[in-house]
Amino acid sequence: MNNLHVWWDPPADGPSNMAADELLAEEAAARGTCCLRFYGWTPTTVSLGGFQRGADAAAEPAIRGVPIVRRPSGGGAIVHGSDLTYAAAVPKGHPCGAGPEAFYDAVHGALCKALAEFGIAAALWRPPIAAHATGDRDAGSFFCFSRRSPGDVCMGVAESADGRGHKILGSAQRRLAATVLQHGSLLLRHNERVSGAASHPGLADLAPDGLPADAVPALAGRWLEFVAAGLGLRLARQAGRFRDERVVAERSGRFSDPRWNHRR
Amino acid sequence: MTAATRFAKSHEWARPESDGSVTVGISAYAVEALTDLVFMQLPEVGRRVKAGDSLGEIESVKAVSDVYAPISGEVVAVNAALPGALETLGRDPYGAGWMVRLKPDDPAELAALLDESAYDALVKSQPH
Numbered sequence: 216m217n218n219l220h221v222w223w224d225p226p227a228d229g230p231s232n233m234a235a236d237e238l239l240a241e242e243a244a245a246r247g248t249c250c251l252r253f254y255g256w257t258p259t260t261v262s263l264g265g266f267q268r269g270a271d272a273a274a275e276p277a278i279r280g281v282p283i284v285r286r287p288s289g290g291g292a293i294v295h296g297s298d299l300t301y302a303a304a305v306p307k308g309h310p311c312g313a314g315p316e317a318f319y320d321a322v323h324g325a326l327c328k329a330l331a332e333f334g335i336a337a338a339l340w341r342p343p344i345a346a347h348a349t350g351d352r353d354a355g356s357f358f359c360f361s362r363r364s365p366g367d368v369c370m371g372v373a374e375s376a377d378g379r380g381h382k383i384l385g386s387a388q389r390r391l392a393a394t395v396l397q398h399g400s401l402l403l404r405h406n407e408r409v410s411g412a413a414s415h416p417g418l419a420d421l422a423p424d425g426l427p428a429d430a431v432p433a434l435a436g437r438w439l440e441f442v443a444a445g446l447g448l449r450l451a452r453q454a455g456r457f458r459d460e461r462v463v464a465e466r467s468g469r470f471s472d473p474r475w476n477h478r479r
Numbered sequence: 480m481t482a483a484t485r486f487a488k489s490h491e492w493a494r495p496e497s498d499g500s501v502t503v504g505i506s507a508y509a510v511e512a513l514t515d516l517v518f519m520q521l522p523e524v525g526r527r528v529k530a531g532d533s534l535g536e537i538e539s540v541k542a543v544s545d546v547y548a549p550i551s552g553e554v555v556a557v558n559a560a561l562p563g564a565l566e567t568l569g570r571d572p573y574g575a576g577w578m579v580r581l582k583p584d585d586p587a588e589l590a591a592l593l594d595e596s597a598y599d600a601l602v603k604s605q606p607h
Contacts, residue, residue: 265536265543266518289543313605314512315542364540388542392489392531 219249219448221439222457226255229262229284229295234466236302236396237287238458243304244393249448251303252457253435259296259408262286262398264359264387269477271357277413285476288398290387291359294413297406299435303397303442311446312395319366319386322399325441326368326384329434335422340369343378359385360402360415368401370421383418403431480573485592487549488601491534492573493581493589500555500580501589503534505546507572508602515540516569519562521578526554530588534579550588552581 220242224235232254243250261278263269263285272283272292281294303322305311311318323339330337340363356362360382363369372380386399402417403426419426426434443450469475484494490509494502510516518538528534528548535546557579561567568576583589593601 264538266520266538287543289538290541315514315539319541386541390542390544392545392547 217248217449218451219251219439219443219446220246220451220453221250222252222453222455223435224252224254224456226257227463228257229260229282230467230470231460231463232256232300233262233284233286233470235458235463236304236398238463238466239302240304240389240391240394240396242457243306244391247306247308249303249305249309249446251301251439251442253299253301255299256295258282259294259406260284261413262293262295263476264288264290264292265389266479267292267357268479275357275412277409277411281409283476284470285478286387286398287389288387288396289389290385290398291362292357293359293385293400294406294409295400296408297402297404297417299401299403299431301399301401303399304394305397305446306394307390309446315388315390316366318388318395318397321445322386322397322442323366323368323384325445326401326438328441329437330418332437333422333426333430333434334424335370335418335426337368337370337383338372339365340367340372340380340382341365356412358413358415359387359400361412370418381416381421383421480595482595484573485549485589485594486598486601487547487592489547489549491547491549493549493592494573495586495589496580499582501550501552501583502577503549503579503581504572504577505537505568506598506602508605510568510572510576513537513539513542513544516565519565521557521559521562522554524554524557528552528554528581546578548581549592550581551584553584554579555582556580 260282327337367382368384369380369382384401389396404417404419486492490506516539521535529551532548533545534548537544558577
């Protein structure tokens with residue numbers, strides 16, 4: 216288990232992305248090594264956490280009319296389309312496969328290091344002392360970027376009156392039999408397709424000097440290098456897309472099936 | 480926990496009962512590793528499972544995990560109170576935190592699971 220195999224896929228719809236991530240977890244199990252896929256979404260899509268209620272999504276006016284797909288991983292709902300999403304799969308035998316925090320912190324801490332090179336200050340969120348007793352006030356929020364969990368990457372925490380800052384990266388896991396599949400979303404900018412509770416500022420909105428779109432690949436590249444170093448792996452960028460569209464399409468039916476997307 | 484309790488490598492425990500059924504739950508190690516449980520989905524009574532099939536799912540603050548059947552059989556009872564009282568899993572994982580009872584297809588499957596000392600050794604070998 217020496218390599219971190221990485222693919223950068225073009226934007227796709229929700230069922231295709233979830234199918235590809237399921238295949239990625241299988242790839243990690245088959246290879247016995249870590250695999251990571253960066254991707255985008257088109258059209259704008261809301262992904263629900265594995266146990267979120269479909270009725271709650273239907274009742275949320277801010278996302279009315281936006282396609283929905285359910286992730287196998289946990290956490291809150293994410294509006295995709297102005298973010299950079301990753302899926303990373305690691306065999307359970309890797310130190311990051313043992314418990315949730317190590318894998319989160321490896322990927323999230325790596326982003327903080329990469330952002331620092333771009334002059335952007337961000338840190339792993341830790342609850343203020345008062346919140347240890349009361350819990351995060353928005354822990355049950357429908358949207359991921361309204362919640363705060365220890366280890367989320369946030370900006371502007373010190374400047375915020377409530378110590379919550381702005382969350383720019385959140386991740387969630389599905390712990391499978393042989394592998395751990397971790398999803399994460401780096402919010403690049405606010406999504407113009409949604410408003411109200413669904414709208415959150417992203418990296419380009421919060422960075423003092425903004426973030427040009429053409430800087431994202433370089434940022435992601437440095438992020439990957441720090442992830443690989445943190446996991447003790449050699450970065451192995453793969454040419455082309457992770458899986459042929461036809462192969463993904465064969466798997467995607469499960470993730471467009473209402474029995475999956477409205478199972479709760 | 481009784482001496483007859485056995486463990487799967489995927490961290491479920493299985494305990495034979497006097498009526499021939501087998502009670503199943505997840506180990507204290509698994510509960511601690513998952514941390515901050517928020518939701519649980521258990522199977523319906525009557526469902527048939529093979530060893531290794533998913534018996535249910537548990538969500539902690541940021542992770543969803545499957546609970547696997549340690550042996551094959553039919554679900555004959557579920558701890559319906561557990562999803563509403565997940566703190567029970569941390570307090571009493573081998574007692575009130577039981578999840579399901581199975582009517583086993585093959586008692587030999589239970590004997591093939593790990594005993595407590597072998598399971599302890601497995602846990603100690605886990606990466607931290």
